Amino acid sequence: MVEKFREDSLDLEEYISHNIKSSKPKGLLKCVQCGMCTSVCPAAQHSNYNPRSMVECVLEGDTAVIEDEDIWYCFYCYTCHSICPADNSPCEVNQVLRQIAVDKGIADDHLIPFLGFGDSFLNHGIGGIPENFFPEMKEDIGDDWWDFKTHLDDVRNHLGLDPVFPSEEAIVEVSTILKSCGFEDRINKIRNHHKDED
Amino acid sequence: MKNVPDKNILLFKSCLVSVEYPGIESSTKYVFDKIGVDYHVDRAQTCCTGLGHYSDVFDQFSTTVNGARHFALANKLNRPNMVMMCATCYAINKKVANILNNNEEVRDEVNQVFDDCGYDWMKFNKGDLDSRENIFHIIDIFYSKRKEIAKNIKYDFSDFNIATHHGCHYCKVHYGDTIEGIRNPHIIDDVVNACGVETIGWYDFKRTTCGSGFSQRFVHKKHSLTVTLDKLKSLKENKTNILIHLCPNCHVQFDRYQTYVGDKIGEEFNIVHLNIAQFLALAMGADPYDVVGIQTHTVPVEPILKDLKPLSKDNKDEIIEKVSYKVDLDESEDFNMEADTVKVEVNETN
Incomplete structure (x- = not known):
């Protein structure tokens, strides 16, 4: 739990799955990129935030997503969490990404x-x-x-x-x-x- | 239906209820007294951390330490049934209970903090308090007491178009625990029905967030209020007079910002916002200013009150009979067979 994210490795998905915030640890790897999360997401409807592509970045180990400003538009409404057919929670993935940004000192603003x-x-x-x-x-x-x-x-x-x-x-x-x-x-x-x- | 307690309840204070709509707390107490619920409010209770937590200021570990203290308090007071007036408190405390019960490593670290501070009584042992068995929202209590609610109704709201807004953190976070559905949430509708009133039921955007998004209202105001507007427009199309809430954050978003949003687009919405506890208290004859606290609302509630009519004895008897039939049907085993099967499956997730 206290372990910090290692920037030099590709363990983004593993770090998020095992994070204290993740209530669906097995769901992230099961994501099939169906896009249901983005279809129902009020933030995706009104901004550039896209939970499906955020999860895609995580699964590909693309750490640039941590610095993506778009993730700060999520409402934390858990609609994606309540409806994902693979039992993933993009909403919690987002929360962990923001916490990594906080720990890295790039989320002060x-x-x-x-x-x-x-x-x-x-x-x-x-x-x-x-x-x-x-x-x-x-x-x-x-x-x-x-x-x-x-x-x-x-x-x-x-x-x-x-x-x-x-x-x-x-x-x-x-x-x-x-x-x-x-x-x-x-x-x-x-x-x-x-x-x-x- | 799951077992909902009516005694040994710690009524959990909410920061937004306390500072924005304190009438929700006094209304809850008024209704609980009328329908025979044993509760206590305690000044040793602080806050769930929710607003700070979902603004990313609180990390999950700090929130868990704070939550564990409240669970110890509830047990110390012999009131292990914690009942929330706010959807955020509900989701936060349920999640904390799940973490403490299922994650041994975190539980040990939390207990180490209490050890270091010399607060032995706050330590959490697995099973001390269970998310599903012990943590509820006032709407769950009201739902389980629909027969008693029907017996206490004095005023008739059936001339109004009433819609409901189910807070996301009540029905979407721990959706395995939510009573009466999450795809078309209708637990508030069912409680309103117990007052002899048919709601408008489903409407476009019924399931959508209020738009507050915790930080969004403050730092991305247009983004936040655009979502609120989607819902307000749909409610207006359905000629809604009253929107019933179960979460003070949603209540702030709609009541405080409805006129602001309307002015921006040159439209009037004229929708009154009441928490379900306030609605029930008014229907039971509570004083609007001494109990319900409508003086703290931004959209005036008075236009609704002046058109309220007392309920006739015949109508009341009819409502009691209908509600009794409906509740007995909901609670019958045959009717719930399918729901119980689903419950076993969702038990696997925390």
Whole structure:
């Protein structure tokens, strides 16, 4: 699981099949390139993303697919996963490819906007939409939404619900285990690497 | 039908329900109380990591460590039946349970993290919590309680055109566990039927994603909303008044962005968006502002409420009888023979 992808070899397919994310380890090699995944894929319909050709690259050991920008258009909707006649999951193949790109340090631009998810989790024990997206959302959705967001605690109280954040003890626990398993280092590495590049 | 629990439930809080549509949580509690479901919400619960996970920020190992802590919590509270209000929490937690039960190497590494931190109580032993036996979505609970739902209905929604949107991470990720189909998902339709309402059923793009795509809405907005638009156009062609959801992320995509998308193309959609728990609570007579939380919605729900009529006693008796017949048929052994055969085959995948 902790083994990193070896760039100098053609073990892309093997690496993906045995990755912790792969729930269908035997499916990838069974792919017959029928194209069902691409036929049902909403991203393929509206962008250059093509799950069939992505899987073809993986099976051919073509590591250039890791750097392909098109893979970042997948919706993670799992439609391909639910319908593949060979029991493959192009959606999970995509997720592993993106993780390889993250590990290689070539996906910083894709992750930087979302690092707030990690910070929020480490500091408050809850996810939620990162604040850096709020100004654009406020503009798109309107002032009523923003007004609600600023009065969230009052609304929750009115509905008889507990505060949004978990107990202090729970936040300490989750923060401790996420630091210990390397998650904090992972997001700091992305942030620092990105700063160095600038 | 698979065995769906109604007690020892840990109702799992969702970040998007909590901060965008908290009325989904209060409505779920309201409905659970009415239909006799024993549940508990706990402040030691954090979050599933889903939004960060599917934005590629969380790696699967970190998500698994976090999930294992929740499984230990559920067992510690003697509430091993975890029930989700969000499709993402549902898929994330099921996957974590499968990994912990089936991948010894990862399980040992996760337990090593807990050892290092001095949190012995969080350690996971194979079989502590099972994806299929212990992890459910509120829609599963509602479906299994259709008779009780029918008995508690006070308002008549049958004058509205109602469509359903089944979140992808409910019906497409762990599709072997999904009740009532994935090619034409209709578990929400069946629950709405228990209120004496026929939905519009199948429509073009019914199975299609909401378009949020986790990161897509934020970094490829046009790409994301084009997919949403496909669905909205189909719903409009079917004269939909209300779209019923089971996932707060889909709910955000449609409710928050419907007017924005409409303005871009000069079209009005006028579709109200409700979570299935909110719909049931309203049908059972819950207060729209004190329980259902419609004040947090972007598309106003009020136009629907002003046309709502109380259900007559005769109509209610008829609904109870019909629902009872339908549920008994669904649960009869003869009717389910084929479905059980299929279940054996899908058991092989995790």
